[in-house]
Amino acid sequence: MDDTTETGTPEHLSPDAERERRWRLAVGADGAQSSALSSEDRRLSAALNALYGDGEDKGQDSRKRRGGLGRSAPRVAEWMGDIRSFFPQQVVQIIQKDAFERLDLKQMLMEPEFLKAIEADVNLVADLISLRNVMPSKTKDLARGLIADIVAKLIERLERKTAEAIRGALDKSRRTNRPRQRDIDWRRTIQANLRHYQPEHKTVVPEKLVGFMRKQRRLVDLDEVVLCVDQSGSMASSVVYASIFAAVMASLPVVKTKLVCFDTAIVDLTDDLADPVEVLFGVQLGGGTDINQAVAYCTDRIERPTKSHLILITDLYEGGTGKEMLRRLAALVRSGVNVIVLLALTDQGRPAYDASMAGLVAGLGVPVFTCTPDLFPEVMAAALRRDDIVAFLAGADIKVVQADE
Incomplete structure (x- = not known):
């Protein structure tokens, strides 16, 4: 066994030898047999060269760098195992994304061996979802189980925060001496119990609690949230997150939640919200975009405009009638609907979007911005309170699109 550290770096290398090692790793395959590289280093070099090395096919454009993993699912699974052993999860996901783009590994997603080896994330x-209709039955069952695992992890990450942010707005005009812990008004509680101050402990021991009484809301009084989500290919991760949030919100008795996905067709998934995995399997990723048609569909299903919130999640690249879409959004705003446009709901960087259309939508008085999944519950809570969303976002250091002059 080579004398190496846990990270595969040889111990006791001189500075010159360490520089050579790093150079050989950067160069790739030609240096893979160098004595400066340990066995772990050579595995790392081979794993990266498989994806990023120069292609050997003479028919390829020599300017294109391309490796190869062959068409064998076990070979790809072994390669993914090596990548996971060398890099942290975030880097693995970047390499995995590069593999999809460079080597057309989407075909490999239909192989059970590959699904068992791959690092699961929202993009996966x-x-x-996009390949489910062409998957063999055995692979489809495995894919559904994998999706269920990812969804469960995302719900675990997001559900509590969403529930706490949205569940029953507090009625601060009414008070109770038996509040729930999160409804305690600590300032008034301390004020009411100052006579119970304990000098030896330097604290107040409250004899009674003062808190806010929750609103008792009837079904007909509930705010209605319509998540209208662009399911064109560029919005894939936003669709996944929006579907999960819709399922979480639908489980809360304090709001009525609807989920509508669209490209050039419309899929109303509201009735499936009890099962987020089923919701995702109802999504049809890809295709064009007709935002105007989707806004028209949602408008027809809004019963009480002043109690309704339309969260339109789209990059605003309109394939339908842009002027008509703007007219519909303006009419919704005038009727009292709280309209918000999210250009993306994603953990990743700044998305591409139609800047011209975004400026026109912002000119209607509609907040237009990008949102991370972790911030979304707070955005929804602010929307339900009818807070000034632009001011709220400024406090969170989130930039909004400015209206066109």
Whole structure:
């Protein structure tokens, strides 16, 4: 066994030898047999060269760098195992994304061996959804189980925060001496119990609690949230997150939640919200975009405009009638609907979007911005309170699109 550290770096290398090692790793395959590289280093070099090395096919454009993993699912699974052993999860996901783009590994998603080896994330869910109709039955069952695992992890991450942010707005005009812990008004509680101050402990021991009484809301009084989500290919991760949030919100008795996905067709998934995995399998990723048609569909299903919130999640690249879409959005705003446009709901960087259309939508008085999944519950809570969303976002250091002059 080579004398190496846990990271595969040889111990006791001189500075010159360490520089050579790093150079050989950067160069790739030609240096893979160098004595400066340990066995772990050579595995790392081979794993990266498989994806990023120069192609050997003479028919390829020599300017294109391309490796190869062959068409064998076990070979790809072994390669993914090596990548996971060398890099942290975030880097693995970047390499995995590069592999999809460079080597057309989407075909490999139909192989059970590959699905067992791959690092699961939101982007993988989108890829599996887009391929579900061409998967063999055995692979489809495995894909559904993998999606269910990812969804469960995302719900665990997001559900509590969403529930706490949205569940029953507090009625601060009414008070109770038996509040729930999160409804305690600590300032008034301390004020009411100052006579119970304990000098030896330097604290107040409250004899009674003062808190806010929750609103008792009837079904007909509930705010209605319509998540209208662009399911064109560029919005894949947003669709996954929006579907999960819709399922979480639908489980809360304090709001009525609807989920509508669209490209050039419209899929109303509201009736499936009890099962987020079923919701995702109802999504049709890809295709064009007709935002105007989707806004028209949602408008027809809004019963009480002043109690309704339309969250339109789209990059605003309109394939339908842009002027008509703007007219519909303006009419919704005038009727009292709280309209918000999210250009993306994603953990990743700044998305591409139609800047001209975004400026026109912002000119209607509609907040237009990008949102991370972790911030979304707070955005929804602010929307339900009818807070000034632009001011709220400024406090969170989130930039909004400015209206066109």
